[in-house]
Amino acid sequence: MNGTKTVPFPRAGGFPKFHLRNLTQRIGFFFLFLSVMVTVLFLGVLLVFIVARGIQVVNWEFLTQPPREAMTAGGVAPAILGTFYLTLGAILCALPLGVACAIYLVEYTPKSYVVNLIRMSINNLAGVPSVVFGLFGLAIFVKFFNFGVSILSGSLTLAIMVLPSIISASQESLLAVPQSYREASLALGASHWQTIRKVVIPTALPGILTGVILSIGRVAGETAPIIFTAATFYTRMYPSSVFSEVMALPYHIYALMTEGVHADKQAPIAFGCAFILLCLVLCVSAIAIYIRQKQRSKYG
Amino acid sequence: MDKQAFPHTARRPQSAGRQSPAQSPQKTDDTRDMAVRIRVRNIDFYYGNSRALEKIDMDIYKNRVTAMIGPSGCGKSTFIRLFNRMNDLIPHTRLDGLIELDNRDIYSSGADVVDIRRRVGMVFQKPNPFPKSIFENVAYGLEVNGIRNKKLKEARVVDSLKKAALWEEIKDRIHESALRLSGGQQQRLCIARCLAVDPEVILFDEPCASLDPISTRKIEELLLELKESYTIVIVTHNMQQAARVSDYTAFLYMGKLIEFGETQKLFTVPRNKMTEEYLTGKFG
Numbered sequence: 295m296n297g298t299k300t301v302p303f304p305r306a307g308g309f310p311k312f313h314l315r316n317l318t319q320r321i322g323f324f325f326l327f328l329s330v331m332v333t334v335l336f337l338g339v340l341l342v343f344i345v346a347r348g349i350q351v352v353n354w355e356f357l358t359q360p361p362r363e364a365m366t367a368g369g370v371a372p373a374i375l376g377t378f379y380l381t382l383g384a385i386l387c388a389l390p391l392g393v394a395c396a397i398y399l400v401e402y403t404p405k406s407y408v409v410n411l412i413r414m415s416i417n418n419l420a421g422v423p424s425v426v427f428g429l430f431g432l433a434i435f436v437k438f439f440n441f442g443v444s445i446l447s448g449s450l451t452l453a454i455m456v457l458p459s460i461i462s463a464s465q466e467s468l469l470a471v472p473q474s475y476r477e478a479s480l481a482l483g484a485s486h487w488q489t490i491r492k493v494v495i496p497t498a499l500p501g502i503l504t505g506v507i508l509s510i511g512r513v514a515g516e517t518a519p520i521i522f523t524a525a526t527f528y529t530r531m532y533p534s535s536v537f538s539e540v541m542a543l544p545y546h547i548y549a550l551m552t553e554g555v556h557a558d559k560q561a562p563i564a565f566g567c568a569f570i571l572l573c574l575v576l577c578v579s580a581i582a583i584y585i586r587q588k589q590r591s592k593y594g
Numbered sequence: 595m596d597k598q599a600f601p602h603t604a605r606r607p608q609s610a611g612r613q614s615p616a617q618s619p620q621k622t623d624d625t626r627d628m629a630v631r632i633r634v635r636n637i638d639f640y641y642g643n644s645r646a647l648e649k650i651d652m653d654i655y656k657n658r659v660t661a662m663i664g665p666s667g668c669g670k671s672t673f674i675r676l677f678n679r680m681n682d683l684i685p686h687t688r689l690d691g692l693i694e695l696d697n698r699d700i701y702s703s704g705a706d707v708v709d710i711r712r713r714v715g716m717v718f719q720k721p722n723p724f725p726k727s728i729f730e731n732v733a734y735g736l737e738v739n740g741i742r743n744k745k746l747k748e749a750r751v752v753d754s755l756k757k758a759a760l761w762e763e764i765k766d767r768i769h770e771s772a773l774r775l776s777g778g779q780q781q782r783l784c785i786a787r788c789l790a791v792d793p794e795v796i797l798f799d800e801p802c803a804s805l806d807p808i809s810t811r812k813i814e815e816l817l818l819e820l821k822e823s824y825t826i827v828i829v830t831h832n833m834q835q836a837a838r839v840s841d842y843t844a845f846l847y848m849g850k851l852i853e854f855g856e857t858q859k860l861f862t863v864p865r866n867k868m869t870e871e872y873l874t875g876k877f878g
């Protein structure tokens with residue numbers, strides 16, 4: 295313009311008429327869709343299988359009575375109760391310790407080499423096979439502290455097993471609290487501890503709770519850590535103290551399928567146990583989702 | 595209260611042997627009789643090994659608005675965050691030199707950092723209300739500073755919201771979430787929250803950076819009202835804003851204080867060539 299000659303933008307040309315990218319996109323999406331379908335299929339089959347076979351044996355007697363006739367009849371009440379105690383004990387130990395650990399690691403320690411190392415170790419600890427924790431519990435709690443095979447030993451072993459995941463989940467939610475909240479609080483003259491108590495923890499709480507409740511599901515279903523530390527194949531007695539050994543649902547399933555002589559009568563009971571365990575875990579997850587939604591909608 | 599806030603007034607070695615802080619080295623005619631609220635002497639500030647602020651001497655005068663201008667990254671925010679020790683939160687930082695609030699060294703070993711932060715309030719660039727109700731946001735500062743009396747708390751919350759020119763808009767919903775307010779309202783809520791703890795100095799770190807022109811005007815009007823009772827320091831990228839609201843202006847460039855003086859003089863007859871170039875948009 296203004297007299298200067300405008301040079302037309304050179305056209306590159308040479309594009310093919312047929313575009314392969316549309317085809318590759320379709321193929322790509324198809325495989326993604328296929329992955330989802332396969333996953334859903336297997337989960338669905340699992341669910342239907344357990345529910346269909348489990349629900350046949352579940353009735354009032356099954357839920358409230360101890361086993362009879364060498365595991366071939368009666369209920370699984372002691373196992374349900376045992377799993378409840380073990381889970382409760384484990385979470386009571388692991389929750390305060392894990393959350394406190396996470397708060398200290400996120401809020402109080404400077405970002406240094408040592409802290410990174412501790413964080414990495416904790417994350418790696420989460421990947422240790424649970425049977426290793428079982429052996430550790432046997433050596434430390436059952437033998438060294440002489441708690442015997444008991445609720446106490448089992449709970450402590452389970453607690454140590456879930457501690458890393460509780461710490462990680464708590465750390466993640468604490469780190470997700472915007473730094474601007476901390477700055478705002480400190481700038482008003484709040485101490486570091488007041489800031490943590492009144493701003494950071496309430497904001498991180500839904501995330502922490504979600505992590506904790508998912509851990510509850512894991513604790514309830516673990517078998518290996520309690521084989522040596524808490525579980526017994528059969529007892530008619532309900533636990534009288536933390537030093538009693540107990541039956542537990544996951545171990546009971548294992549025992550029913552591997553021991554005893556009446557496999558045909560034991561297998562349905564095992565599926566009943568699996569069904570109850572599944573229900574327990576689903577209930578716990580539902581509670582987690584409910585709490586999270588409630589916290590989120592409170593100040594959206 | 596002020597006297598007990600700093601039980602020790604021990605000086606660190608760097609500042610020992612320098613002239614008495616009571617004497618201001620650079621008093622010009624227009625500043626001779628002004629009461630100094632914050633006194634900055636010969637400070638250097640480092641992030642790790644890189645120096646962010648270099649040899650700054652400056653006074654912040656009582657009940658005046660002091661604006662900090664300069665291109666992005668020149669150290670304006672870093673500078674004012676020293677006044678309420680906000681930079682303490684950033685690891686590997688170091689300050690040399692002296693910063694006094696009402697003649698007391700705020701970086702002395704005995705300084706009560708929590709009390710300093712109550713007395714030197716701060717409003718941030720991005721409105722940062724807590725995910726709580728409007729009432730709880732303002733009451734928070736009172737609670738952490740030990741005010742438990744419910745009546746007194748309510749009265750001060752309402753009073754602060756009125757002072758921040760927000761009360762009329764939100765008086766029917768003070769128990770609703772603060773996050774549902776508009777950006778401009780959120781920023782005025784942050785100002786109310788800050789006023790509630792009765793600070794002497796208020797630091798504004800680009801308070802209008804994320805606001806629309808109408809909200810910006812409201813905040814500016816508020817600043818002019820607030821300077822009757824507070825000492826105000828404002829960082830801004832908007833030179834018209836600095837000219838409109840401030841009594842004094844400091845121009846920072848690359849961590850150095852290039853020029854500091856009365857806003858009117860600095861904007862009309864800058865002494866330094868760089869200031870002039872920045873004001874006329876030749877760089878920045």
